[in-house]
Amino acid sequence: MIAYLAKRLSIGLLTLLLASVVVFLALEVLPGDPARIMLGMNASPEALEALRTQMGLDHPPLLRYLAWLTGMLSGDFGNSYTYSLPVIELVLERMAVSLPLAFIALSLSTLIAVPVGIFAAARHGRAADTLAMGAAQLGVAVPNFWFALLLVYVFAVGLQIVPAGGFPGWGDGWGEHWQALRALILPAIALALPQAAILARITRSAMVEVLGEDYIRTARAKGLPWRIVLWRHALRNALIPVLTILGLQFAFLLAGTIIIENVFYLPGLGRLIFQAIGQRDLIVVESVVMLLVATIILINLLVDICYAIADPRLRGAR
């Protein structure tokens, strides 16, 4: 077990290192001069040169890569070119939007999808199943940003019960917290729907598979109530694939919200990266991408560990 974990961990670290090289190289070839973007069209060459020196852009790439890498290892992610703030501060600020958003969306999709999946599995092959899975099929096909536009049109432009975009900040006191939360409602729903559709399908098929197993038939034959069989025995065994998907979805939600954050103009991580690329705030892009990659690797590792615990046979295998 320890050996297995050590192996997975070292693979994770190797992936991270490789990723850092890829990210750095990719941004190195990115055309555009960060100093020029900050100083604009009327800037004199001397002013540009002075700013480049200030940003440390005059050092050779290898040196900058090593400085960045060693900095990250000691927890220092450097300073943003544009905001001249420590990157970590910016990231934490943005996390305060992205994390709650991802959590709300994930809870929402789980709350919808798992019961629907179980319900459909329990009525396997019947009309209710077909209907639920038809809806899920449709849900998978709806692009979340289009769904977001429809939500904005109905609830923000039409009914005017939630804002169409922007984020007022968490603020102080319950009143302001509630305002902030209101701004996250539509984005969370828009994010949750396609995720819920996928999750419902996974839950259903896992449940269908489990319900076909012998021990379930045995349990039923013993006269256990259907509800208990379903919730206690079947669900527990169907949980592994569901949890796997949940883990992946969380990683996706954290990183993949760029589009939704753009629709609603939420100051989250995705939007930070998007803006930073536009402004050639390379240090921010590099650090945030690395952070996201690390998160995804970590989640994959956790999923692997869960697997290993659940199924000892897997420990030996890859």
Added chain:
Amino acid sequence: MSLDPVSSSVPERHVLLKALGNRSFLAGVIITGFIAAVALLSFVWTPYDITRLEVSERMQGLSLAHPFGTDHLGRDILSMVMIGARNSIAVALVAIGIGIVIGVPLGTWAAARGGLADDVLMRVNDVIFAFPSLISAVIITAIFGPGAINAIIAIGIFNVPVFARVARAGALSLWPREFILAARAAGKSRVLITIEHILPNIMSLLLVQGTIQFALGILAEAGLSYVGLGTQPPMASWGRMLFDAQTRLVVAPHLALFPGLAIVITVLGLNLLGDGLRDVLDPRLRRA
């Protein structure tokens, strides 16, 4: 998460009959066929020429002359949606092509060689999978500039590890089988075995995966174009149309309706087709 599909051998009998009996497959074929027909039609005919702007006729509602209305530059939305279909399909199709052409040889090669080659390939796969795909696409388009070609590259790169994995998993499950062992005993080279025996047998797997990737590719292209990184005007693109619609949602909501519906219908059709194909080609693959 590794999806390790069970080995597959195409059931020879009554595939067609079975296919026609599968509702999902049938619906998928009809919808996808319809969209493809519209896309093809757009090459020879659209109600209006979308390169000619009639700015004074902008943002008109639905009418007989313009069944889907006109957009913010006075173009006919029906014509735009038709040409958008062509664009979406082309981008997604080429992106799959990239995935198959690079991914399948890599995957089957890794399966045939095993050992270090296999390990290295899987690590590289892990790195690509660990990158949030949309962010990478944003960086790629920032490097090469926005445009349909770069959207294809960005989407295609992420198709490579997908097809490599599927091909590898499929091939790995075939190698210990008797008919392969027999071929090896007969002294056939690994390359030859891969071409003669492995590839034909993983074809159905690839076909199913290809359909799924097709649908994902349509969504990805729409997403990239929506954030302004994909297809660029004057070429029509569904994602781009939705971007233009967003700022005019208050005054002309119909701008957002039709391109969105087009995406949903196309993706739905492809997903149905994929599900149907899976059922028809190999019932044992029936998973989520």
Added chain:
Amino acid sequence: MQKLATAFGAATILFASATAAMSERTDLVLGVTLEPPHLDPTAGAAAAIDEIVYANIFEGLTRIGPNGQVLPALAERWQVSDDGTVYTFHLREGVTFHDGTTFDAEDVKFSLERAMSEESTNAQKVLFSAIESVEVADPATVRVTLAHPQGSFLYNMGWGDAVIVAPETADHNREHPVGTGPYRFENWARGSSLTIVRNADYWGAPAALEKAVFRFIPDTAAAVTALLSGDVQAFPNLQAGDALPQIQADPRFEVVIGATEGETILAINNGKKPFDELKVRQAISHALDREEIILGASSGNGVPIGSHFSPANEAYVDLTGSYPHDVEAARTLLGEAGYPDGFSATLKLPPTDYARLGGEIVASQLREAGIELEIIPMEWAQWLEQVFTNKEYDLSIISHTEPNDINIYARDDYYFNYDNPEFDDVMAKLEVTTEPKERQELYRRAQQILAEDAVNGFLFQLPKTGVWDARLEGLWENAPIQANDLTEVRWAE
């Protein structure tokens, strides 16, 4: 001193609230499209910086008023030597920075020399190019010597890039700006909003608002709903686009369409074939239909222009009739220039709405005349590098938002690649002319030369669409400079 100031401040507030009606509001939420990258106007070109700090947090020796006039600010008055090279500024006394330190001549010397220095990262360093030396005569008097007379010097000192900062705090102005203005910085929730509050120790009349919040809302739909719901009470420049009629029809709001200094042009690479040919450029000008461009790219708002000059300026000449929309004339000119079948070229567009939309329309209009354009959209970074710096382009669409910037056509090596000794001559004269009448005459001549040469396709003046609660007063109608001056803003009852 600090205590006294506080006590005085408290008294002012008390006084203010005592005289005001009970119902008077003293808070305001303004919507702005773009978030500034940082808050130091002396170290960045982003208009979003000035749109928050100019006149509110920072002040210069002079300031630009709502109609573009030069007004005294930290310099109460000034004298100019007869040869026009020595400016003696008499500073206001009793002025303090927001951190409590006193403002005096040393701060002026520091600020100007900082902007001129070699390590300066000032985006408009050219504003200070004429300055030879800055001397402190006494704590309330500064003498600035110029290398040569400069007609626009007092105007230059009113730019946001020329505001006065304190040596102790200058390096931190990016995150925590400390100036002398009527408002002080309170906090900045990055990505969402920025708050400024009344400076009780202000040297002039205290601001009517106690607190002003700038909320960053780049999206039109979100901006419109924020306005309708009352969450935001004013958008000094709302990119409402097609949603504007709906707001105009609502009596709760006042909609004021004013002018900016943004001349929106179809930039032409005059140094590149075939655009080095006057007839080709004239053909392009004839092929453009400004009305249609304004309708499609700016929702019908915007004043057409015929040269590179703001219609709001006194010296403006209407030259829009120089090349009326005439496709036949365009074709004929192209034929005469040796391109009877037209030609193809590229159109590189920065990521703004007016450029992207205008680009599609321009491409369609030029196609009528036989010129096929390939549209190449770009990010700012690429645009600045390829088009602006390396001049690798044929055509582009861009708004030149700096005030009074017709002199860019005289610059060597500017991205238009335009060179006309006669024009350079006019600009050189203008630089050393201080007499207003003569200056206007020179400006007129300059506009005419540019129109005659059809240097660029001159499209329209970017509008400033101010939308605010009808009970608000004191917001600027025009934008002669990139600013949201809140000194005079108050709620009327």
